[in-house]
Amino acid sequence: MKLALLDGLRLAAVRDGMAVDVTAALPWAHDADPLTAGWWRRLCRDFAEARPALEEAAGTGRAVPLDSARLLAPVLNPSKIVACASNYADHVAEMHEVQRRTLGRVESWMMEFDVFLKAPSSISGPGDDIVLPPEVVAAGQEIHHESELVVVIGSGGRDIPEDTALGHVFGYTLGLDITVRSAADRSRRKSYDTFSPIGPWVVTADEAGDPGDLDIVLQVNGEDRQRVNTATLVTKVPAIVSYASRMMTLLPGDVIFTGAPPGVGAIHRGDRLTTWISRIGPMTLDVR
Ligand code: MN
Numbered sequence: 001m002k003l004a005l006l007d008g009l010r011l012a013a014v015r016d017g018m019a020v021d022v023t024a025a026l027p028w029a030h031d032a033d034p035l036t037a038g039w040w041r042r043l044c045r046d047f048a049e050a051r052p053a054l055e056e057a058a059g060t061g062r063a064v065p066l067d068s069a070r071l072l073a074p075v076l077n078p079s080k081i082v083a084c085a086s087n088y089a090d091h092v093a094e095m096h097e098v099q100r101r102t103l104g105r106v107e108s109w110m111m112e113f114d115v116f117l118k119a120p121s122s123i124s125g126p127g128d129d130i131v132l133p134p135e136v137v138a139a140g141q142e143i144h145h146e147s148e149l150v151v152v153i154g155s156g157g158r159d160i161p162e163d164t165a166l167g168h169v170f171g172y173t174l175g176l177d178i179t180v181r182s183a184a185d186r187s188r189r190k191s192y193d194t195f196s197p198i199g200p201w202v203v204t205a206d207e208a209g210d211p212g213d214l215d216i217v218l219q220v221n222g223e224d225r226q227r228v229n230t231a232t233l234v235t236k237v238p239a240i241v242s243y244a245s246r247m248m249t250l251l252p253g254d255v256i257f258t259g260a261p262p263g264v265g266a267i268h269r270g271d272r273l274t275t276w277i278s279r280i281g282p283m284t285l286d287v288r
Pocket residue numbers: 083084146148177257259260
């Protein structure tokens with residue numbers, strides 16, 4: 001299924017350009033308060049239990065065109081955003097030049113695959129603009145796009161073995177890891193409000209298929225900037241989930257950004273970003 005969140009945190013199934021409100025079919029109580037996201041975490045953890053009723057409601061409910069619906073980020077108050085660094089070889093290669101330009105030196109520790117954390121409050125949705133922080137713009141620092149496959153955790157756990165890791169995934173969506181290029185810590189440079197746009201919906205793992213064969217494209221003002229297939233991830237989704245779970249317990253609804261493809265570059269006020277992942281969909285965002 002493709003699952004979206006609408007105004008009032010209503011749950012919608014998406015099909016053929018239409019959204020069907022399936023909230024009433026949830027087998028447990030829904031809650032419109034974003035701070036108490038228990039119903040959503042439960043959906044991530046227990047999707048198999050909820051799916052039959054949601055599928056039925058999706059086929060019988062009143063459909064509204066997506067164009068007339070305001071979509072929210074299809075993740076709700078995750079306990080953490082885990083993000084991968086240095087996970088495409090061609091991106092690691094380009095970062096030598098980017099770091100020389102923006103830092104005046106190359107930080108070799110940043111060239112190794114690892115995971116770091118972004119603030120969950122940086123999440124924004126498909127209907128929101130990316131807001132460039134005025135003080136960062138005034139300081140002349142570059143703010144970059146990183147268009148990434150995003151994993152939403154289902155059943156969670158710790159010390160998850162790689163060979164069963166995909167069974168812990170609720171679904172996949174698309175995210176931009178917006179990043180200030182400076183010498184500051186990653187968590188600071190990537191945690192400004194609206195620096196984690198996510199959407200337009202979650203494609204559940206059963207429908208998404210192999211996360212190791214998805215095309216990712218990002219265009220800025222209609223021009224290609226990033227184009228990659230996730231087959232070239234250095235550390236692939238099962239290994240990412242396993243690796244992260246050895247450091248921190250993954251909870252239902254947690255979000256993992258899988259890493260920046262090559263082609264990162266600066267965004268500016270007035271830019272329009274369109275990003276697309278096969279079997280997930282397009283998302284277009286404006287920068288202000
Ligand atoms: Mn990134």
